[in-house]
Ligand code: AMP
């Protein structure tokens with residue numbers, strides 16, 4: 001932490017970046033640290049290669065986040081947030097990799113410890129928790145804009161204080177953020193309470209797609225490009241839908257197969273997919289994701305593959321043989 005603060009305070013131009021297809025933590029940590037470093041009169045550029053999902057566009061200064069990095073050579077330091085590996089930032093990974101000093105701030109169990117400085121805490125509920133600690137250690141004031149970013153990061157990464165990463169710090173920091181000016185009901189309304197009609201229709205199609213393995217331990221939900229087209233929705237509208245597949249009694253692992261927009265990769269019907277995995281706590285899905293070249297946390301992980309949909313489903317179904325006996329409480 002000390003070395004990182006020294007590096008940040010002695011840098012002129014700092015690039016901050018988080019993972020593509022960002023969630024609330026990737027955006028919240030990016031904004032909170034970026035706005036804080038500006039208080040130190042640093043020159044700060046915020047980068048995320050994807051469009052910011054509609055539900056996070058209420059965050060103060062969110063329009064500061066740029067999709068492109070025009071002059072990577074100007075930066076003396078890069079801070080990479082909520083990324084297990086540098087490649088998670090997307091197409092700018094190579095350009096960012098050439099920035100002289102890279103600081104890796106993250107909470108994924110699969111973090112590859114890239115960069116010269118690491119602030120990796122796998123027990124942190126969110127990268128926003130670690131960013132909060134860093135801001136406090138720098139002695140900076142947390143204004144309502146920064147507080148809203150941190151609060152949103154923790155709220156969304158803990159699934160509203162329901163997932164297994166929900167720790168004491170999640171409550172303590174969020175309380176402090178409310179004292180600093182956050183309006184919990186307003187944030188909840190933006191993040192969870194303003195779905196488009198198309199998103200509700202997509203939910204309907206996604207629920208209908210759910211299949212469960214013979215032993216009942218694994219559920220698969222599928223969101224295709226066709227479903228998005230039919231409902232007039234964007235990939236971001238599938239965020240969170242996997243939790244419905246996870247809630248089914250006896251299900252230990254839920255998989256959401258998400259067809260990516262680049263479509264067919266060859267004539268054999270192979271396409272690009274992102275697979276999100278969620279566990280009830282009895283199976284470490286980050287290990288499964290790692291075997292497919294992805295990563296994440298014990299309870300929430302993901303990977304991308306090129307496959308035929310039917311082959312991919314079969315591969316995922318085969319995993320469920322190893323999930324053991326169900327543990328029913330009623
Ligand atoms: P998702 O699959 O987007 O629902 O993400 C679940 C968790 O796994 C998040 O913490 C992601 O950052 C992480 N994750 C998703 N895909 C990958 C990947 N390809 N490599 C490493 N981590 C990933």
Ligand code: MN
Nearest residue numbers: 023025026082
């Ligand atoms: Mn994330």
Ligand code: MN
Nearest residue numbers: 025082127157
């Ligand atoms: Mn996170």
